Amino acid sequence: MRLLEYKGKELLNKYGVKIPRGGAIVRSLDDIDILNTLKFPLFAKAQVPFAGRAKMGLVRRVDTIKDAENAARDYLGKVIQDYPIRKVLFEEGGVNVAKELYVSITLDRENRGGYLMLASTEGGIDIEEVARRSPEKIIRLYIDDYEGLRDYMIRGVAQKLGLEGSAAQDFVTVAKAMYRVFTEYDAELVEINPLALTTDGQLVALDVKVMIDDNSLYRHPDISVEDSDYTTEELEARKYGLHYVELTGYVGGIMANGAGLTMATMDLVKEFGHEPADFLDVGGGASKDSVREGLKMLLTDDRIKAVLINIFGGITRCDEVARGSC
Amino acid sequence: MGMAILVNENTKVLVQGITGREGSRHTQYMLQYGTKVVAGVTPGKGGQTVHGVPVFDTVEEALRKFPPDINTSIIFVPAQFAADSVYEAIDAGIKLIVIITEHIPIHDALKFVNYAKRKGVTIIGPNCPGVVSPLRSKVGILPNHIYTKSGPVGIVSRSGTLTYEISYHLTQAGIGQSTVVGIGGDPIIGTDMLEVVKMFEEDPETKYIVVIGEIGGTMEERLAQYIGSGKVTKPVVAYISGRTAPPGKRMGGHAGAIVSMGMGGSYESKVKAFQEVNVPVAKTPTEVVKLIKQYIR
Structure with missing residues (x-):
């Protein structure tokens, strides 16, 4: 799951990454007073787990406490792409950016071993965009999971990024902190984009994206699904062991067993000219209760005009599914 | 009869996590299919039998009792303990390990997959049928x-x-x-x-x-x-x-x-x-x- 920006920043900052000053989280209008201790102007950033917030008007400069209150009122409770805004992050401005960099650590799926650090002087834009436009500007560092990330490797990357002096040293701190968050928190991705190089030679994480492996949550009591990209519906589905992903379609509430078969069923709906409205995987060996809860979700969704159930009777008992469906 | 890959009539199976609900159920189905299931392991449950299959506390013990028969292990152990079972099977010398368990943390999988590679062990899975x-x-x-x-x-x-x-x-x-x-x-x-x-x-x-x-x-x-x-x-x-x-x-x-x-x-x-x-x-x-x-x- 993807953590909200503020939570990712909190984890990175704990291990030494500089983040913008302020960093106050407002959950309701009652919290506004905590902003009084901060230095205005501030930037109000609605905590939603997707890119392009600025374009959607979800990042705003506020000059007074009144402005800040208005921003919080506008954002909180608003639902954007099915995601309810639960928190607003307020940060102080005053970061004088000389250059925006990109850096991330991810699992090296291609080699099925170790990790991969990506870095680029083209920060501030989507890395996929960079990969398309100028792939030569992406620096790749392969990290052996036993060997770990060593300082000399990071210095090599810093050099390729054109960092010098204290900024190069800071980059070692930043990369090591990212690596610690990545390994200690079972992350699938730790990304800082942009990582600002300030005019006085400091590195500050302006925006971050941290994805945590859902399977590891049992050993991270300080990570809450409330701070993730799960929508209200997805959180509800999780309680019953269902995997639910909302799609944009209008027809075919799709419920199947197994991710592959569920996706194939969605694809078939599309193949025959309709738009699938959801992915609902009841998993292997689903009980009648989880089937009933899943079906309830689909039937109460106004967008959905028809429900398509596709169960392969292998491990899952079709009679159990039938019982849950009536 | 041809050869097929990975498993054939010479495959002799150890079931890790055999006393659990899934482990026990699928031991029965594998036996019904004709698979040679030789032994099972669940720590603390040694001495029991599951569908006629003897259960041991450790992989090493199971292998000792059935030399040199067991060449394959199938793992049903719950996600939080699965990695430990994989290392146990690798270290006991089993060369083919099929991991059924889902929800194993990815960082755990990455480490045991690399360990298996270094030891010349084939792993199928995790989270597989x-x-x-x-x-x-x-x-x-x-x-x-x-x-x-x-x-x-x-x-x-x-x-x-x-x-x-x-x-x-x-x-x-x-x-x-x-x-x-x-x-x-x-x-x-x-x-x-x-x-x-x-x-x-x-x-x-x-x-x-x-x-x-x-x-x-x-x-x-x-x-x-x-x-x-x-x-x-x-x-x-x-x-x-x-x-x-x-x-x-x-x-x-x-x-x-x-x-x-x-x-x-x-x-x-x-x-x-x-x-x-x-x-x-x-x-x-x-x-x-x-x-x-x-x-x-």
């Missing part, structure tokens, strides 16, 4: 009633139920399978498509190969590249699921099925990769049968 060579042996949870005909088609798949679906249609059409391998839906798995396709290429019984892929990662693209280099002489047919899956979202139990990071992995990228090397991609699961038939006639 296992392996079946029809009428000979099944090390997995694939439904018995689907795998009733051996034959020329080798299947490698990232999915479970979708594989059963396609296997069923093949069998209905009179086309048997040499071996069916479910490699698992996680981002880090022990054996990938390319490695299984190489095994099928070497296997005299397998004449045709079916690849069931899905969005996420670049496994299919890398396989296509290999096929493009001319090293696969047998006809390959593919099906890819996830065309309608939204980017950046993890698709249910398949943590590997996520398109992100500009690292390829989209439906379009995979289909294009296969088409460029003349591997036909079925538009629907049942179309796989039609495409295979064109080669067989």
Whole structure:
């Protein structure tokens, strides 16, 4: 799951990454007073787990406490792409950016071993965009999971990024902190984009994206699904062991067993000219209760005009599914 | 009788996590299928039997009691303890380990997959349905009633139920399978498509190969590249699921099925990769049968 920006920043900052000053989280209008201790102007950033917030008007400069209150009122409770805004992050401005960099650590799926650090002087834009436009500007560092990330490797990357002096040293701190968050928190991705190089030679994480492996949550009591990209519906589905992903379609509430078969069923709906409205995987060996809860979700969704159930009777008992469906 | 890959009549199985609900149930199904299940392990439950299969406290003890019979292990141990069981099997010297358990933390999997590689151990999974060579042996949870005909088609798949679906249609059409391998839906798995396709290429019984892929990662693209280099002489047919899956979202139990990071992995990228090397991609699961038939006639 993807953590909200503020939570990712909190984890990175704990291990030494500089983040913008302020960093106050407002959950309701009652919290506004905590902003009084901060230095205005501030930037109000609605905590939603997707890119392009600025374009959607979800990042705003506020000059007074009144402005800040208005921003919080506008954002909180608003639902954007099915995601309810639960928190607003307020940060102080005053970061004088000389250059925006990109850096991330991810699992090296291609080699099925170790990790991969990506870095680029083209920060501030989507890395996929960079990969398309100028792939030569992406620096790749392969990290052996036993060997770990060593300082000399990071210095090599810093050099390729054109960092010098204290900024190069800071980059070692930043990369090591990212690596610690990545390994200690079972992350699938730790990304800082942009990582600002300030005019006085400091590195500050302006925006971050941290994805945590859902399977590891049992050993991270300080990570809450409330701070993730799960929508209200997805959180509800999780309680019953269902995997639910909302799609944009209008027809075919799709419920199947197994991710592959569920996706194939969605694809078939599309193949025959309709738009699938959801992915609902009841998993292997689903009980009648989880089937009933899943079906309830689909039937109460106004967008959905028809429900398509596709169960392969292998491990899952079709009679159990039938019982849950009536 | 041909050879098939990974499992055959000489496969002798240890079940780790045999006393659990899934472990015990599937031990019974494997026995019914004809798989030689020799022993089971659950720490603290040594001395019991499950469907007539003796249970031991440790893998080492089970191997000592049945030398040198056991050559394969299947793991049903719950996710939080599964990694420990994998290391135990590797260190005891078992050379093929099939991990059924889902929800194993990815960082754990990455470490034991690399450990297994260094020790020359083959891991199938995690989060997979296992392996079946029809009428000979099944090390997995694939439904018995689907795998009733051996034959020329080798299947490698990232999915479970979708594989059963396609296997069923093949069998209905009179086309048997040499071996069916479910490699698992996680981002880090022990054996990938390319490695299984190489095994099928070497296997005299397998004449045709079916690849069931899905969005996420670049496994299919890398396989296509290999096929493009001319090293696969047998006809390959593919099906890819996830065309309608939204980017950046993890698709249910398949943590590997996520398109992100500009690292390829989209439906379009995979289909294009296969088409460029003349591997036909079925538009629907049942179309796989039609495409295979064109080669067989």
